[in-house]
Every structure is written in structure tokens, then in C-alpha cells.
Amino acid sequence: MIRYAGLLLILLTGIISCKGPMAEEESSPGRTGMDISGTDSLVVEQLIERSRSQYGQGGANLDITDSYLAEAEEIASKNDNVRQLARIYNLLGKRHRNRARYGEAMKYHQKALDYATKAGDKNLLANVYLQIGVVYRRIDDNPMALEMHIKALSLAEETKDTLLISSSINSIGNVNYNLDRFATSIEYFKRSLAMSRKSDNKLGLAINHNNLGESLLKLGEVDSALFHFFTSLDYNYQINSKVGQSICFNSIGGAYIEQGRPHKALEYLEKALHLNEDLGDLMQVAISYTKIGETYLDIGEQEQAESYLFKAIDLSKEIGTLFQIEQASRLLSELYENQGTNGKALDYFKMSAAYRDSIINEKNIHHLATQQAIFESERQRARIEELNQQTLKQKSMLDRQRFYLITVLILVVAVSFAIIMVIRQSQLRNRYKNVRHQQRLLRSQMNPHFIFNALSAIQVYILEHDIEKSSRFLTDFARLMRQVLRSSTHDYISLKEEAQILGYYLELQRLRFSESFEYTLHVDESLASDEVMVPPMLTQPFIENAIEHGIKPVDTDGLIEVKFRKDKSQMVVEVTDNGIGINASKKASEKEKGHESMAIKITRERLDMLRRDSGGKTDLVIMDKKQINPFDRGTVVKIVLPVVEMNSAKRKTASRDRKSVVRKKINVMG
CATH class of the missing domain: 3.30.565.10 (Histidine kinase-like ATPase, C-terminal domain)
Structure with missing residues (x-):
């Protein structure tokens, strides 16, 4: 999976924070009867921003519903401000998701969806659908994730919100990446990158450069991938995004592993791990454990590798990410094989194979169906070619017979067509009469x-x-x-x-x-x-x-x-x-x-x-x-x-x- 999913969510929760229709409406000085509720709305905005700022600096050590967000929810509920309630619950859903509490995340996103629907705000609805799509991506339900992201894109296009359109296109690229359609994902990321560059959206630039790097890395273009990773890291430093920095560190580490530079990789992977543990994003922590364990295995420090890989498996089982379990168990099998502990190596190999089969089973079914269709098509084409060759060999002997046969067939087809058309017209007339009779019977x-x-x-x-x-x-x-x-x-x-x-x-x-x-x-x-x-x-x-x-x-x-x-x-x-x-x-x-x-x-x-x-x-x-x-x-x-x-x-x-x-x-x- 692309490692930039967490950073994308910051963009999604921030899209409506200051410049949406609600903010402009509440800041208008000439409206009567709106002073108190307008003031409360401004207070809620400030509380949400303070909660974001505090949580972003140490999310793992803070309650998901901190005092700022709890007070914001209370004021918004008192004023029945459905737009702000939708934003608050969407933010809470994101925080639960980043701690792998997917059930709780869905509950809060559903509340956000209800309030956004009540508000009739298409931008809000698009943001909620995007967040729900990310939850589905986290639990490897890519078809549902794609459906949610397409809904978000449709709503964004209706409102002509270029920032939201860019985010939706990026999310669809993420789903294509998860489905191993790397060339397709690159096209989506390039489209999103162009829109971010046009609007000078540094967060969007950071996201799309990293995602492009991940796709290029999968295609074996390591140098190009590193260029995009370091470009993304630079943008993340500019906007002071710790989440983005941690993801870039992981990505750069993975690229150095591909280059055969494990010590350089460890330098960046350990930076990523420390940031992820502070931020409390368990998915990214599991990824860091796996990558560090793989790197220690490459340089022969098997005890360190074993420790990190066990941590990766335990945490991945806790949050239910099949891909990381498969990766970590495969690496443990390799480790025990190197140690000569064949029993353990076999056990973890079986474990890796089981999880890999469960991940790719559905994909293989579609692949087999496609291959079977291609095989049948090729076989029919070969048979047709063979018949054509036989026909060409006998052409000199069968020209006259074929001429007569074609003439007769044309006459038969023409007569048959005429008869069919007459019968068809008669059937249509009778059907027309019957439908009219049925209509009158139904009406009478x-x-x-x-x-x-x-x-x-x-x-x-x-x-x-x-x-x-x-x-x-x-x-x-x-x-x-x-x-x-x-x-x-x-x-x-x-x-x-x-x-x-x-x-x-x-x-x-x-x-x-x-x-x-x-x-x-x-x-x-x-x-x-x-x-x-x-x-x-x-x-x-x-x-x-x-x-x-x-x-x-x-x-x-x-x-x-x-x-x-x-x-x-x-x-x-x-x-x-x-x-x-x-x-x-x-x-x-x-x-x-x-x-x-x-x-x-x-x-x-x-x-x-x-x-x-x-x-x-x-x-x-x-x-x-x-x-x-x-x-x-x-x-x-x-x-x-x-x-x-x-x-x-x-x-x-x-x-x-x-x-x-x-x-x-x-x-x-x-």
C-alpha cells in the first residue's frame, strides 16, 4: 500500500476549515440576528484548529477527544451547527482510524455523513466519502474504497472544487496502486500533481511526489523514485508536517534497500519509526518495524531483525493489515532458514503463503478468467486460420460452387430477412395492441x-x-x-x-x-x-x-x-x-x-x-x-x-x- 495515506487525510480534513461557504457567510458583518451564533461558530473554528495543532504534535500521547474538540462539539451541538458537527466527527473518525480502531472510525464517519447530508453541503459529503474510502483502504477492501472515492470525485466535480478534485484523483490513484496497477496509478498522481502545482498547494505537491516515487519504485526506477521522495520531504519540511516527514523517511529507506545500501536505509527508517510512534499511526509503525527488520536481515544482524519482525507481526495482527503480516512472516522464514532452524522457517513460510493466498486469491480468479478468455480467443483464431488455409488450397476447385453457394445463401438470407421483418412487424403490432389493452385493464x-x-x-x-x-x-x-x-x-x-x-x-x-x-x-x-x-x-x-x-x-x-x-x-x-x-x-x-x-x-x-x-x-x-x-x-x-x-x-x-x-x-x- 502507498505510505502516504495518512498525510492525505490531513488535506481532506482541512479542505473546509476556513474558505468554505459557511465561513464566508458567518463572517459577513451586515447580517442581523446572527451575532451570537456567528461568534460561537468562530469559537468552534478556533477550538478545532487548536485541537489539530496539539494533536499533531503528539497524537499518540493524547486522548482522541481532547478538551478543545469536546468543547467545540458541545457548542456546535447547542447551536445545531450541522456543518461543524460533520467536520468534528469526520476528524474524530480519522483519529480512530490512525490508531487502527476501524469500527469506531466508521461510527464517527457515519455521524459525519448524516450531518453532512442534513446540511446538503456537497463539499462536506465529498470529504466524508474520501475519509470512509481511506478506512476501506486500510482494511484492504479496495472495491469499496474505489466506490467511495468515485462518489467524492463526482461531488467535487459538481461543485468545481479543484482542491477536492485533486484529492479525489489522488485517492483513486492510491486504490490503483493497491491493486498493483502502477502505470495507471502514475497517471492519476500526475494529474493530481499538475492541479496542485497550478494552485501552489504544497501539501498536494508533497503527497503526489511521494506517491509517484512509490509507483516508480515498484516499476524498478529507483533513482527517479528517490528524486520524488526527497522533493516530497522538502515540501513537508516547508509545511512542517511530521506525518509527511515520517512517510518520506520510510519511502527513502525502502529505496536505499532496493539500491543495496542498508546502513543508509536504517538511518531513515529509524527516523520514521520515532516520528510514527510519537504520532500514534499504528499502520506506519508496523511498516517501519517490517522495513527495519528487513534491513537488519540484509546486513546479517539476525537478532535485531527477529525482534523487529516479531513486533511487526504482533502489531499487524492487532490492526488487521494482511499485507504487513505476509511481509514480516516471509522475512522471518528467510531468517530462520539462514540460521538452519528449518522447522520455524517452514512454519513462517506457510504463514506467509496463507496470508499471500488470501490477499491475491480474488485477483487470481479474475486473472485466470482473463487468461482463459485470451486462450479461447487464440484457439479460435488459430482454428479460423487453419480453415482459411484449407479454403485457399481448394479455391481453384471450388470457385464455381462457392459462387453458386454464395448466390443461394444471399437469396436465402434476403428472403429469410424479409420474412423475419414481416413477422417482426406483425409481432410488434400485436404487442402494441396487447400493451394498450393491458394499460387500459390496469387503469380501469x-x-x-x-x-x-x-x-x-x-x-x-x-x-x-x-x-x-x-x-x-x-x-x-x-x-x-x-x-x-x-x-x-x-x-x-x-x-x-x-x-x-x-x-x-x-x-x-x-x-x-x-x-x-x-x-x-x-x-x-x-x-x-x-x-x-x-x-x-x-x-x-x-x-x-x-x-x-x-x-x-x-x-x-x-x-x-x-x-x-x-x-x-x-x-x-x-x-x-x-x-x-x-x-x-x-x-x-x-x-x-x-x-x-x-x-x-x-x-x-x-x-x-x-x-x-x-x-x-x-x-x-x-x-x-x-x-x-x-x-x-x-x-x-x-x-x-x-x-x-x-x-x-x-x-x-x-x-x-x-x-x-x-x-x-x-x-x-x-
């Missing part, structure tokens, strides 16, 4: 089970002499049925009518389930609900699924949100709930899976037909909220429709009606 019939339950609920209210609820339920039920029957013969209805139908439906379901859930129904003001037309009952199946499969299995109060909003020339319909989520629902209710799939299939076909009719873009996305936020719960359904106005919808309907009349006349005349 409410769920019979729902209607039965609704009438049963009305009966219960009547028997209980609850006149108010039974009257309210019956009135809403009658309105819903009238609206459904009215819209069943139309391809489009107004957005206002669609919203009324959904409102009646939601209220009836709410009454039916004894008001066990709440709902909101919002139509964006930019959508003229009287003029904008939508396919009727398009959203109702997903609301039904949200209630039946999402909210109903949950004991706590549910919430369903239905939103209609405009996005440029498109309308986006969102149905969200806080139920068990679509993934859990599929596992828990396999019996209803077929019904739900049919509703989704018909909806997709309706959207496909709408796309062909209107020429606009349509889409249907259903996903579990855990795909967006691993700590959230529920389902999100997003339907994208073109904005169709009343006049255009009428023209399309009239055009289809005229075509229908013409077809009827032709049939009669025939």
Missing part, C-alpha cells in the same frame, strides 16, 4: 383485494357505529372509483387529476390501516397541473408496493413521500418510503414476487410506448436506499417522463383515433 381496475378490504373496513366502521369515519371512508372511496372510471378510457389525464386520484388512494389506504403511516403529496409549482398531462394510474402500483411490502412489515410509523417535479424538459416522479427496503421485501415475500414483477413490466412497457409517442426520454429506476446510504432504510422509485402539455396530448390522441378509423374503413371495404 383497481386491485380487487384492495376494494374488498376497503368495503370490509367500511362495514367495520358501520358496525362499530363510527359514522364519521365510515362516511369519510365511503365518500373518499366513491370519489376514487369515479376518478378511476373517468380516466380509464383516456391515454392522458391532467397532473391535477392524477394527484387527486393518488390523494384519495393514499387517504383510503391510511384509513384502512388505522392511520399507521403518514404521507406527503407534493407537486412542483413549476408544473402547471391543469395543463401538464400524464398517463393515468402510472404511480399507483408503486405506492401500493410501498404500503404492502415496505411499510406494512415495519412496526414503527411509516412515511410515504410522492413528489412531482420538473427537471428541464422532463418531469420526475419520486415515490419514497421508510420501510424495510426492496431487497429485504423480495426476500421476505417471495409469493408476491410475480405480481410485483408484472406491475413493473407493464409500467416499463407503458413508458416505452410513451417514449415512442412523445419522442422524449423516459426511465424507471427502483433501488434500495442502502445503495445510496448504507445506513438508511427504505425504497426509492424514480419515474422520468417527458413534459406533455394538454394540446400536444390531444393531438396525439386524435391522430391515433384517425388512424384507427382509417383501419376500420379499410377493413369494411375489404
